[in-house]
Amino acid sequence: MAFQKSSHTFTKIHLKALHTNNFKILFALSFTMFINMLSYAQDIPKGGIPLDRTVKDSIHISIDSLGIAKASEKAKDSTLKDSIKPKKGLLEHIVKYHATDYTRFNQKEHKLHLYNEATIDYGDMNIAAGSITIDYTKNTVYARGIKDTLGGYTQKPVFTQGANVVEPDSIIFNTKTKKALIFNSKTEQGDGKIIASITKKENDSVYFLKNAKYTTSENEDDPEYYIRLLKAKIVPGKKIVTGAAGLYIYDIPTPVWLPFSFFPQSEKQTSGIIIPSFGEQNDRGYFLQNGGYYLAISDYVDLAILGDYYTNGSYGTRLESTYAKRYKFRGNLAFRYENLISSERGFPDYSKSTIYNLRWSHSQDGKSNPNSRFSASVNLGSSTFFRNSLNQVNFGNRLNNTLSSSVSYSKTFQGEPQANISLTASHSQNTQTQQINMTLPTFQGSLSRIYPFASKTGTKKGIIQNINLQYNIRGENRIQTTDSLFFKKEMFDDAKAGFQHSIPLTTNFKLFKYFSLSASSNFNEVWTFNTINKTYDAVTKTSTIEDVKGFDAFRTYNFSTSLGTTIYGMFNFEKDGKDTKIKAIRHIVRPSISYNINPAFDKYYESAEVVNADGLTAAELNLLQNSSTLQYTRFEQGIFGTPGQNFSSSMGISVSNNLEAKVRDRDSTATEPKKIILLNNLNFSTSYNFAGDSLQWSPVRVSGGTQIFNNKMSINFGATLDPYALDNNNTRINKFNIDNGGSLFRLTSANLTASWSLSSSKGDKKEDNSRAIQENIQGGGRDDDLFGISQDFSSQQIDEKKNDEEEEPSEYYHYKIPWNLRVAYAVNYSNDRRNSEISSHSLMFSGDIKLSEKWSIGASSGYDLKNAGFTSTQLRFERDLMSWRMNFSWVPFGTYTSWNFFIGIKSNILKDLKYEKRNQADLQL
Template identity: 30%
Template sequence: MNKQGKINEKKVWAIVALVGLFILTMHVSASVANKFHFSESRSILDTVPKNRRKPIGTALPKTVDTTKKLSAIDSAAKAQADSIHTIDTLTISKDSLDAPIKYKASDSGVLIIPTKEFILYGKANVSNKDVSLDAATIQYDQTGQMVKAYGARDTTGNPYSKPNLKQADMTTISDSILFSLKTFKGLTKNTYVQQGEMFVHSDVSKKVSATEYYGYRNRFTTCNLDTPHFSISSRRIKMISNKLAVSGPAAPEFEGVPIPIGIPFGIYPLVQGRHSGILPPAFNVSEDYGLGLEGLGYYKVINEYIDVVTRANLYSYGGWSLNVSPKYQKRYRFNGGLNITFQNTKALNRSYGYSASSFPADEFNSTKSYSINWQHSQDARVRPGTNFSASVNFASSKYNQTVLNNPYLNFQNQLSSTINYSKDFRGKANLSISANHNQNNRTRLVNLSLPNIGFNVNTFYPFQKKESVGASKWYEKLGIGYSGSFSNQISYYDTAGVTLKKLLDTTRWAATHNIPISIALPALGPVTISPSVSYSENWYAQKTILNWNNSNKRLDTSMVKGLYRSSQMSFGVSANTRIFGTYQFKKSKNIVAIRHEIRPTIGFTYTPDLSSKFFYTTQVDTFGHTARLSQFGSSGFGGTNAGSISFGIDNLLEMKVRDRSDSTKPKATKKVKLIDGFGFNSSYNLLADSFKLAPFQFYARTTLFSVVNITGGFTLDPYQVDSTGFRRNIYTWAASKPSLGRLTSGNIALSTQFKSKPKDGKKDSERIPVDPFLTPDEQQRQLQYARSNPAEFTDFNIPWSLNLSYSLNYTKTFAANYQYVTQVYSSVNFSGDFSLTEKWKVGGNGYYDFKTSSLQQFSMFVTREMHCWQLAINVSPIGLYRSFNITLSPKSGILRDLKINRSRTFSNY
C-alpha cells in the first residue's frame, strides 16, 4: 500500500472526518427527538463483500473530541494533496460543533480521501449528547451527505449487530439505515421502534420530512418479544413525531392469528406526559341496578399544576353516580386533591308485589347520597413554623352502603375529618386552629367541632439567669407554662328536617385555661423526683340538669344557657427509677443471659374541691340507683377533694443468645426481646369517702420470634356489684368467694404474616415503587381498589403468602341510659395467595365475626400470568354485595383501558 496515502492519526484529517460524522449525529439527534425517521430502500446486509480490501486510509483513534481547534485544516490538506494528487478542500465552520463526538469500533476506522468517506468497522458506536448509534458498520459519505449503518452476518448466515439507535426512552432497530442529510428523506425496511412501553414494527417505512413518515404493514404492541403474543395490525399508517399516529382499518392479532374484530380507523397518541382524553367505561350487570356502564369519564389537564378526572356510572334502572376529582400539586410547596361524588341510586325493591297488604308504592327504592373527600398537605420548607393541612372524609349515612363491589367501604361506619392550621412563634409559643368532624353511619349521629383554638406558651424559667456561673440554684429550674383552648360542638342526626335553628340549638362551646408549674430537683441517687403544680379553669356556655321522672320512668333533660366557670388546682410530686437484673447461663448453653428491667413509678397528687357546686346527685333507674353527675356533662371535672397516690410498674424482658449464623465470630451474640413491655398502674384516693381504690390497668406487648405481634390488656375493678350491675363499696377479696378483682374490660390482638422468599431475592422496599407525591386520599383509593381487585395486583415473584389477624374486645360500660351493658366482639381477618404453577395463582381474603358466628365478607381470585397480558377472575360470594368479575387486560399502563371485562353483581338485601 502506498505509504503516502496513509494518514497519521494525529493529523487534521481525523478531525475533518469527525466533523463530518458530527453532522451525521447532529441531524440524527434532531430527527430522533421527533420520534421515527429512518431511511434506505433496501437491506445492505448482503452488499458488503465478505473479503473486503481496505482502501486508502488507516485506523483512527477510537475516541476523538471534535471541539479541538481547526486552524491547521487548510495547510495540512495542501501538504497531503501535493504528495498525491489534487483534492477538494473540506471546509466546515467550527461554530457548528456544540458537543464532542465519541466513536469506537472493535475493528478499525478508515478515512477514504478521494471519495470523502469515513467508515467504522466491527461493533461500531457513535454517540453525541443523548443520541447513541450502534451497528456492525457505520459509513458517512461527505459528497452526497449520506449516512449508512448496517449489520453483519455470522458464520451461519444469521444477522447480528443490527443498527440500534437510542435517544431518551426511544429505541429503534432496523436491518439498515440510509439517511440523506440534505432532504431528510429515506426508505427503510423491517424496522422496530420502541418508545416507552410501545413497540411498532413496519415492513416498509417512507420518511417524507423531519417529523413525518408513512408505514406499510405495521404492528403496534406492548409485548417485547420478537414474535409478540398480541398486536394491533394495520396496512397503512402515518406517524407525526411527538404527536400521534393515524391508521386505516385495524384489527387485533393473537399469536399471529387475526381476530375478526376490527375498527375502521385508529388514532394512537404519541404525546409524552399528561394530556386530556376520554376514559372508557367497563360493563357491569347487577340484579338490583340493572345493566351498567361504570367509569365513563374524561381526563382534563388544566395547567401544569391542576388536572381533573370526571367519571360517571350509568345504570339501566335509572340510577347514576357522578364523581369529580381535581388534583393539584406544586412541587416543594403543596399538593392535594378533592373528590366529590353524587349518587342517585335506584335499586329494585325486592318486596314489590309480595302481598296486597304490604304492596309498596314504588317498584324501585331511590336514595340520594353524596361524599366529599379533601386531602391537602403543605411542604414544611415553604413557610417554616407555619403549617396547613386537611383530611376531610364527609358523606351521607347511606353512601357507603350503596357503593358496589367495595366491601371495605360497605362495612365502614365511622367517618372523621380534620382541618388544621398551626403557627410557631420562634419556639416560645404556638397557635393551632382546627375543625373536626366525626359521624356514625349506623346511628346517623354527626358531630361537628369547629372552631377549635389552642394556644400554648412553652415552659419558661423566670428566675434563670442569662449568664450563670457555677451550678444553678434549685429555684432557677422553676418553670411556668400556659395552655388554653376553645372548642365549639354541633351535633345532629343525618335525617330529614335538619334546619339551621336546630343546629344552633345544639351548639355548645367551652374554653379551658391551664397553667402548669414544674421544677426539676437533683436526683437522689438512682431516684428522680419531679414536683408539679397546675391551675385549670373551664368556661361553659350552658349547663344541663337531668331529673328522674317517676311518671314516665325516665330521665328528663333541662338546659340553661349562660356563662359559667369551673376551676381546679392540683399539687403533685412523682418519683421513678430503674432496676436491672441479669441471669447468666453456662458457657455451653446457647442462651447467654436473660435481662430483666423494672421501672417502678409512684406519685402523690392533691386536688382541692373548687367546683362541688356544679355537681349533683340524681336517680337514674327504677331500682332507685343514684349517680353523681356534672352540670357540664362529661367535660366537667372535680367535685370532691382528691388526695391520690398513683403507682405502677413497667417491665422489659430480653434475652441474649449466641449468633450461630456468623461463623467468623464464634463468640458473636444477638439480643432477642421476649416481652417488649408488661405491667400495671392504679391509684388510691386518700380523701374520698368511698371507692378509694381505682381499677387496675394491666397491659402487655411482645413480638414472638419476630413473626407474631401480640398486644393485650385488661382492667380489674376491686369492688363488688349488686344484681343490677351497680358497684358496691366492698372489695372483691372480702366476698364469700374472694377474687383479686372483677374483669370490666379486656382486649387482645394477634397478627402475623408468613410468605416465601422472593424469587429475585429483593426486599419489598426494593421491588415496590413508592410515589411520594400521592396524597393520602389517593393512596387510600388505590389501596381500596387493590383490595377489591386483588387478581390485578398479584405478585408472581412471591410463590405464597398468608396474613392473619385476630382481635377480641370485652367491655362492661355505663351506657348513656345509666345502665351497665356488656359487649363482646371477636373477629378474624385473613388473606393470602399461593402459586399453583409459575403462571397460575389463587388467593382470597375474608372477615369472620364470632359474635354473629358468620363469615361477614369473603372474596377469592384466580389469576393467570400471560407475559404481556393478565387474566384476572374475582369472586365475592359473601358480603353486602355478591359479585364476580372476569378481566383480560394488557399489563401495559398505556393500554390499561383496552380490556375484555365481564361483571355481575347481586345484592344480599
C-alpha cells in the same frame, strides 16, 4: 502530403484522459491570481479633473491637553454588505466518519465506503452500521449490516436523529432533502414499539409506514400480541395516526378491527377519554362504570371526571383531582355521588336514595415554611356510602364503622418564650349510629416553658431552679348532629362554644440519689357561653332544664406529686466451662407512686327551684331541697367539664415491667450474644381514695404486650381485677371479695388481640395490591387486605418494572413458592355482673400464594367464633400474561355476593384495550 481533418484532431483531444495533478493546478491558480493583481497595480488612471493641492483638508484633528490626537470617525461604506446571500455548499455540516477495517474513497464514482463498525455523524444525525456507503453525487447515505462467517446478518444499522432511534435492516438517507427509506425497522414510540417492513422518512417530524406492527411486548422478534397497521403516519413525540388496524395474538388475527386508530405519544400529560367498563346487576340491569374524561389542566393539577350509569335509571359521578408543587405541597381531592334506584317505579319495593362521599388530603413540604404548616385529611359523607355504593372501587371499605376528618393550620412565633397557635376543624362520624361530632373550629395557643429561677449558664439543678410554668389556651365550637341534618342549618342549633385556660406550675429533683420526685400545681379557668337553669316539679317528680345564653366562668386548681425510680435485676445463667443457650435475663421494674388533691368547689353548686310545692310540709320541703338529686351546677352541659363538688385526696400506684434476654446466636461467626425481648411491657395500676367513705380502692388494671417468632407475631392483652364483692343483686358492695368467700380479685373483663404475619423469603413484599391498599387507607379502612381490596382492576393497570436480578429457575417444581399469610385474632371477656360471657370472638385471615412466576391466588376472610359463621369473604386470582394481565375476584356469599373478571394490556398507552365482565350484588337500600 496528407492532411488530417480538424474534427479528428478535436475528437482525440476531447476523448483523451486527463491526468490531474493537484499541486500543479493549485500552483497555476495562484500564479494567475498574482499576475492579475500586478496588472491592475500597473494600470494608468484615466484623465479627469486635476486635484487642487492648495485646498486644505476639511478634517480637523484637535489635540487635547495630553497631546493625544483624536481619531476622526470614518463612515462605513454602505455597499460593503452584499444583499445577495451566498449559495449553500454541497454539505451544510461537517461529516465525521469512522470504520474499523477500512475507509475507501472511489474518485471515479465519488463514493466513500466504510466497513465494519462504521459510524457517521452529520449534524444531529448518527448512523452506526456494519457497512456504510456515501454517494457524493446523489447526496445519499446507504447503511446495511454485514454477514459473518456463519451467514448471520450482524451489525444492523442504528439510525439516530435527535431523540428518535430506528433499528432497520438497511437504510437509504438523503443528506440534502433529509428524507430516508428504511427497511424492516424497529423503533420505540413512548411505551410501545413499531415494527415496519417499509418506512419513509419525510422529514424530521413525519414518518410514513406500510404493513407495520404496534406492540408493547418486550419480545420484539416474536411478540405475543400486536396491532397490525396497514398504513400509518408517525409524528414522533406527538401521535400515531393509522388506517385500518387489527389485533393479532401470536400472529393469529382476531375479529377486532378498526377502520382507523389514534395513539397519542406526548411525553407530557394530555387530556383524553377514559373508556368505561361494563357489567350486569340483576336489580338494576346493565351498567357502565368508571368512564369519563381526563383533563390535564397544567403541570401542577389535573382532573378526572368519571361516571356510572345503570339501565334502571341509577347513576353516579366521581370527580378526582391531584395537585402538587415541588418543595411546596401536594394533595388530592375526590368527590363521589350516587343516585340509587331499586326496582321499578310503581312496584311496592321501589325506593330511591342518594349517597355521597368527600375526601381531601393535603400535605405541606416541611422545608417550604418551617414556622407554619397547613395539612388536611378529610373523609366525610353519607354514613351508608361504603355499604350501599355500587362502584367496585369501594369494596375494601364496606366494613368501615368510622369516618374522620381533620383540617389544621399551625404557626410558630420564634422568640423567648416561643409562642404557638393552631386552628383545627375536626369531624368524627359513626356509620352505625349515624352520630356526627364536629369542632368548627378548635383554637389552641401556648407559650413555651419558662424557668424564672434557672441560671443563665450551666444546667438546672435543685427544686428551685427546676420550677417552670407554662400557659395554654384552648377554644372550641362543638357541634353534635346526625346524618340526616348534616350540612343543614339545623345542625348549628345546639352548637356549644367555650374557652379553657390552664397554667401548670411544675418542678422535679432527685431524692436520695435513686428517686425522682416531681410536683405540680395547675390553675384552670373555663369560659362558657351556655349555662343551664334547673327546676324540679315535686308532683310529677321530673326536672326541667332551661338553656341560658350569656358569658359565665368558673375556676379550679389542684395539686399533685409523684415519686418513681428504676430497678434493674440481672439473672445470669452462664456457667464456667459450659456454653448455655440462655446467657442472662434482665428484669427492669419501674414503680411509681403519686398523690393528688382536688379541692371541693361546691360554691358553683345550688339546689333546683321546686315548683308545685303545694301540700308539702316545711320538713318535707327542706328534705327535698337537701336531696342530692336536686343538686346541680349551671355548668353541667359545658364542653370542658364541671368543677368538682366533693373533696378528693387519692393515691395512685403503678408498676411497669420489662423482660429482656441474651441468648446464644445461631450464627457461629457472631462474637456477641443475641438480645431478644421477652416482654415489651407488663403494667399494673390502681388507686386509693382517702376522702371516700366506701369503695376506696379502684379496680386493678393489667395490660401488657410482646412480640414473638422474630417479631412476626404481636400479642397484646389486658384485664380488670376488682377487689370488691357483689351482693345478691350483682351490685358492688363495700366488702372485699376475699372476705365474702371468693378469691383476692374478681375478674370483670379481659381482652386479647394477636396478629401474625408469615411469609416466605420471596413473599415479603406486597407488590400487586399496593394501589388497592392505598384506596383502603384513603377511605378510612385498614392498611391490609383482611377486609378485602378494591375490585376496580382497570385503575391498577400499571406496567411494573421487573427486578433486573432474576433468579434462575429451579429444577424442582414447587421449590420455594412465594407466599404470605396474615392472621388477626381478637377475643373479649365480660364478667361485670356475674354474666361471665365472651362478648366477641373472631378470627380474620388473608393470604396470597404465587403458584408460579405467572400465577398467583389470594383470599381474605374471617370467622366469627361466637356466632359460628364466616365474615365477609373475597377470593381472587391473577395471571400475568406478559404484556397482558388477567384478574378474577369472587365474593361467594353474604350481602355483597358478586364476581368480577378482567383482562387487559398492562401498558398505560393501551390500558383501554380490555375486556371486563361483572356481576354485582343486589343491595337492598
